[in-house]
Amino acid sequence: xxxxxxxxxxxxxxERNDRSYWTRIGVGTVNKDGSINLxxxxxxxxxxxxxxxxxxxxxxxQHEGPPPPSPRAARHADAAEPAL
Numbered sequence: 001x002x003x004x005x006x007x008x009x010x011x012x013x014x015e016r017n018d019r020s021y022w023t024r025i026g027v028g029t030v031n032k033d034g035s036i037n038l039x040x041x042x043x044x045x046x047x048x049x050x051x052x053x054x055x056x057x058x059x060x061x062q063h064e065g066p067p068p069p070s071p072r073a074a075r076h077a078d079a080a081e082p083a084l
Contacts (some may be wrong), residue, residue: 006030007055010038014048028052 008028014021026040036052044050 008036008052009055011038011051012042012044012048012051013051016045025050027055 006029008030009024010026010028012023012024012025022040025042025044026038028036028038030036038052
């Protein structure tokens with residue numbers, strides 16, 4: 001079995017305003033007995049769903065570097081800066 005078939009990606013799915021938002025929160029590895037070990041980089045709280053999916057090469061491409069800042073974060077950063 002190839003390594004990517006054993007590796008999983010853990011997603012948190014939250015629903016807001018009739019939209020689904022997927023946030024990668026960790027990875028999982030399949031053990032010989034079929035159980036899965038999860039390594040989470042975030043702990044979900046609230047009403048989100050957790051989904052464990054097979055790893056694909058596309059998952060690696062999307063996370064090679066830090067994600068771009070969200071427009072929402074940029075608006076909050078601008079508001080926090082004092083006016084000159």
